[in-house]
Amino acid sequence: MLIRPLPVVTAFLDALNDSLKSINSSAQLSRSQKVALGVFIMGIVVTKTINWAAFERRSLGRFKATRLCWMFYQAEIAWQSLLQASVRNILLRYGIQSGTLAIDDTGKKRTKRTSKIDGAHKIKDKSTGGYFNGQELVFMVLVTEVATFPVGFRFYIPDPELSAWRKKDKALRKQGIQKKERPNRPEPDHVRYPTMQSLTLVMLQEFVDSFPNITIKAILADALYGTGDFMDKAAEITGGAQVVSQLRSNQKVSNRNYSEATLKAYFSRQKGAETQLIIRGDKEEQVTMLAARLYVKAHGKRRFVIALKYEGEEDYRYLVASDMSWRHTDIARIYTLRWLVEVFIQDWKAHCGWNRLSKQQGADGSQRGVILSLLCEHMLLLHPEQFVLLKNKQAGMPAGCLIERLNAEALLATVKSVVESEDPDTELKALxxxxEHTLPKRESSRHMAGRDLGEQKATDSLKAHARKFKLLDAA
Structure with a gap:
């Protein structure tokens, strides 16, 4: 498929430019900047990478890799406002006035040595239990009654001094060295290396400041964000939104009599109630639930705690909510929406380029690469067919399906330009x-033509030695 300026991309960039002007009149895009962004987005659609050389080949040499690289790094594009402007455009087009924010983190694998890739570090691989070197991102996704789309992201970088201490402390503990003889834990530098919770709170504040008319119903996150500090601050930033996370089974809670127990012990005292739970507004599933408003010791206050177990599961998971005025069934039901941020991440990794191939160097290279990939995601959401389906409350198409349609449109546009030209034969030959000129020619290491492979046969001078050794072995 070839890179072509399709109407859907042009319309998206025009609307994006209008949205940029509404934020800052001096941030509007020039004609050359719009062309470059159009090539970037269509290049991602066609190649599923962020690769300047691939973009040059797929544009048949019309857009040079060096020029695209210069536009990416040197052009005075308001990169920090692009994502905000795109979110504003989607909110206006779909008439969205409220929604739920879902938070999750993900990693991007890199090679073992990545001196020029910003923020690469050792990351726990959730699928295998091992580790890999890569970059880590925190995403914030807005889930509404119409559409689900990303509204913010941050790169997470752990404190290297703290990481080095943990590694050394673990090795010393294995050697049996007592705590008093091991180095003390260094004070974390949260200013230079903020935690994931801090990054999320900054994103929440930015979203509220940028879109004060959007009502946030709830904030959903996994157990990493189930701290009292995060839940209180998130609720305060969003004007009292419900914050739902998870607690560990060994966390201490107490009831009205102030008898302290772990969550697992507390909820094991009574049998759970079996009920039907509506999952993401669609199908129903059989679940077992228990709920209580308990004093959570780590939070220093009372929370709404729900023990939830799906059919076939042996152990409960423990949801915790900040607003105790909700029904426990509504809390469990809204928390099922957190799965949608994981779906977005999988779609984004598979189709929006940055996870497949993106070797842009430095902090700007990583940040801008992710912004481009998210703009591609937003453009798919505003595809005319997708827009009509969602506005009419029908099931939308997945990202992969929309990508295939855009590739087909690009192919048809190429054929149409040849057929409708004044001299189709000449135009076809030129194409x-x-x-032929843009297709890469690489050398294969599999075939041995032109290489010196040695004699690969017996040497006359050594045949006598071989016979001698045979006689010795026979004796």
């Missing part, structure tokens, strides 16, 4: 020649 074929351009394809």
């Amino acid at each position: 074929a020649l351009a394809l």
